Amino acid sequence: MDLRELRGKAVGIRRDLLNMIYKAKAGHTGGSLSSTDILTALYYDALRVDPANPHWRDRDYFVLSKGHSVEGLFCILADKGFFDKAELNTFCRFGTRLIGHPNNRIPGVEMNTGALGHGLSISTGMAKGLKMSRRSNRVYTLMGDGELAEGSIWEAAMAASHYKLDNLTAIIDRNRLQISGDTETVMAQEPLADRWRAFGWQVVQLDGHDMAALVAEFRREPARDKPRAIIARTVKGKGVREMENLPRWHHGVPDAELLASAMRQLDAQERSA
Amino acid sequence: MATGLSCREAFCRELAELGRKNPEIVALTSDAKGSTSLGVFANALPDQFIEVGIAEQNEIGMAAGLAAVGKRPYVCAPASFLSARALEQIKVDVAYSRMNVKILAVSGGISYGALGATHHSSHDVAALRAIPGIRVVLPCDEIQTVALLRALEADDEPAYIRVGKAAMPIVYGPEAEFTVGKASRLRPGTDLTIIACGEMVRQAVEASEQLAGEGISAQVIDMHTLSPLDGEAILAAAEIGPIITIEEHSVNGGLGASAARLTATHRPVPMRTLALPETGNAVAGPSGEVFRHYGLDRDGLCRAARELLKAR
Ligand SMILES: [Mg+2]
Numbered sequence: 001m002d003l004r005e006l007r008g009k010a011v012g013i014r015r016d017l018l019n020m021i022y023k024a025k026a027g028h029t030g031g032s033l034s035s036t037d038i039l040t041a042l043y044y045d046a047l048r049v050d051p052a053n054p055h056w057r058d059r060d061y062f063v064l065s066k067g068h069s070v071e072g073l074f075c076i077l078a079d080k081g082f083f084d085k086a087e088l089n090t091f092c093r094f095g096t097r098l099i100g101h102p103n104n105r106i107p108g109v110e111m112n113t114g115a116l117g118h119g120l121s122i123s124t125g126m127a128k129g130l131k132m133s134r135r136s137n138r139v140y141t142l143m144g145d146g147e148l149a150e151g152s153i154w155e156a157a158m159a160a161s162h163y164k165l166d167n168l169t170a171i172i173d174r175n176r177l178q179i180s181g182d183t184e185t186v187m188a189q190e191p192l193a194d195r196w197r198a199f200g201w202q203v204v205q206l207d208g209h210d211m212a213a214l215v216a217e218f219r220r221e222p223a224r225d226k227p228r229a230i231i232a233r234t235v236k237g238k239g240v241r242e243m244e245n246l247p248r249w250h251h252g253v254p255d256a257e258l259l260a261s262a263m264r265q266l267d268a269q270e271r272s273a
Numbered sequence: 274m275a276t277g278l279s280c281r282e283a284f285c286r287e288l289a290e291l292g293r294k295n296p297e298i299v300a301l302t303s304d305a306k307g308s309t310s311l312g313v314f315a316n317a318l319p320d321q322f323i324e325v326g327i328a329e330q331n332e333i334g335m336a337a338g339l340a341a342v343g344k345r346p347y348v349c350a351p352a353s354f355l356s357a358r359a360l361e362q363i364k365v366d367v368a369y370s371r372m373n374v375k376i377l378a379v380s381g382g383i384s385y386g387a388l389g390a391t392h393h394s395s396h397d398v399a400a401l402r403a404i405p406g407i408r409v410v411l412p413c414d415e416i417q418t419v420a421l422l423r424a425l426e427a428d429d430e431p432a433y434i435r436v437g438k439a440a441m442p443i444v445y446g447p448e449a450e451f452t453v454g455k456a457s458r459l460r461p462g463t464d465l466t467i468i469a470c471g472e473m474v475r476q477a478v479e480a481s482e483q484l485a486g487e488g489i490s491a492q493v494i495d496m497h498t499l500s501p502l503d504g505e506a507i508l509a510a511a512e513i514g515p516i517i518t519i520e521e522h523s524v525n526g527g528l529g530a531s532a533a534r535l536t537a538t539h540r541p542v543p544m545r546t547l548a549l550p551e552t553g554n555a556v557a558g559p560s561g562e563v564f565r566h567y568g569l570d571r572d573g574l575c576r577a578a579r580e581l582l583k584a585r
Contacts, residue, residue, distance in 0.1 A: 057343075061341070061342070104370055104371070110341055111337070111338075111341060111366065111370050112365060112366075112369045112370040113365075114365070115365050117330075118334055118361075118362065118365060118366055120334075121330065121331045121333075121334025121335050121337075121338065121362070121366070122334050122335070122337050122338040122341070122366055123338060124331070124334070124338060125334060125335030125336060125337060125338020125339040125342075125346075126338035126339070126341055127338075128323065128335065128338070128339065129299075129338065129339040129342040129343070130342050132299070132320070132321075132344070133342070133343070133344075135342075137342075151330070152328075152330040152331055152334065152362075155326075155328035155330055155331035156331050156334065156335075158326070158328070158331075159325060159326070159328070159331055159335065162326075
């Protein structure tokens with residue numbers, strides 16, 4: 001896919017996830033919209049995955065550490081054919097596979113996440129295991145910025161650089177908001193890049209909605225012997241004016257009127273993609 | 274009974290043997306190579322050994338990640354820290370995610386008796402029994418430890434194996450066979466049954482010998498697997514008569530409480546559940562003396578047996 005198609009794909013995923021949340025009357029809207037472009041660049045350009053063979057031995061591994069932002073991931077997995085798109089209608093319904101967090105009974109999902117602070121340890125174990133077996137698969141994880149207050153993240157950050165895991169990329173969805181408000185008020189994350197550098201990581205900062213920047217960074221061969229942290233500056237609720245940068249859209253659900261407004265905005269974005 | 278190896282030592286020696294045959298087996302520890310007896314594995318198989326530093330949450334999470342890419346990880350560290358600090362990782366990354374992680378939790382219960390409640394794990398069986406998808410196994414001697422390890426290595430499901438610190442008397446003969454999830458009958462008996470697990474098993478055997486001298490015939494059941502619990506064995510024991518359970522664990526949520534729920538539901542019989550008290554942390558001290566203080570030994574079992582039979 002070229003950049004224009006990738007941007008168009010991201011608009012489509014935003015449409016799908018908003019419709020899914022609207023139907024289910026539940027979901028984590030803000031963080032799903034802030035991470036949509038990152039997930040799109042990963043799944044439609046960077047990751048080696050095979051929807052027909054989710055357990056393909058040579059696949060790249062992706063762990064959604066901020067498990068509550070699962071809506072974008074489900075829409076992408078369905079769009080890529082890991083499971084039938086009609087199943088998205090069961091999101092959060094009684095007895096569904098598509099619960100409000102990633103679950104590895106769903107094809108294409110590696111691990112059950114949702115309790116925060118777990119994804120980086122899991123990814124560190126994956127990357128370490130792949131290195132031990134001299135396999136060339138890569139490991140990616142996406143974390144929230146509020147999530148970084150969990151101590152286990154820093155245990156893993158320490159370990160990944162100790163083991164020189166240059167096959168590991170951790171992406172931080174730096175939307176500067178968490179459920180209670182501004183991350184810097186709740187528990188300050190800055191100086192965020194310095195913290196990761198001090199833990200021995202190679203740090204890249206970019207605009208998490210700039211498809212060209214995301215694709216270029218994921219395609220770049222990372223520095224040897226260091227894990228890579230990508231701090232992606234994002235906007236919570238990105239793409240829907242009424243939701244952008246407002247903490248209440250962490251798990252707000254749009255009504256019919258707002259959904260219609262959102263669709264009009266996304267149509268306009270698609271035309272200008 | 275002749276004294277053999279500690280269960281942790283038996284486990285790690287056998288793990289090194291298994292690791293030689295299968296390079297996918299990896300052992301992780303959190304600065305506890307010495308405490309767990311993992312040195313034999315680390316020295317023989319340095320490329321299959323992972324030191325994670327003092328970071329149990331990351332240790333369990335990493336083990337789950339290793340399993341996800343096809344490794345066969347064994348986490349070896351003290352029970353007190355793994356089962357409390359890393360409980361969420363055990364619950365989510367291992368049990369809920371169904372990752373093939375085996376956890377060797379050493380110095381369980383009050384093995385570190387004199388070190389106090391920070392180092393005791395009298396909660397671990399209760400905590401892990403309430404988490405679906407992970408088996409809980411408490412071997413009693415070196416023979417059983419090795420046999421159960423081999424059985425667990427043959428499958429791809431999670432397990433928590435809790436052992437003590439001390440060298441243990443050898444309870445079983447070298448040919449003994451065990452099935453995970455099926456209790457073993459160590460002694461037949463017709464008056465009552467003692468159901469024991471882990472290091473309390475040898476106390477149960479000694480008590481049954483003592484009671485035999487007093488004309489009391491006590492069956493001994495070794496409940497080496499606490500999750501899934503062998504309910505059939507418990508209800509079969511209830512057909513014989515009263516039941517005494519004994520465990521190095523809180524009286525809440527462990528062997529006794531779980532057995533009593535089954536008998537109360539299906540076949541009520543008089544019972545005694547010997548365990549650590551719920552009223553406060555166990556008194557600190559050498560574990561043998563702590564056991565004696567709480568009646569978790571041969572004499573405590575014999576007293577309970579006499580009381581139960583007198584009341585009948
Ligand atoms: Mg955030």
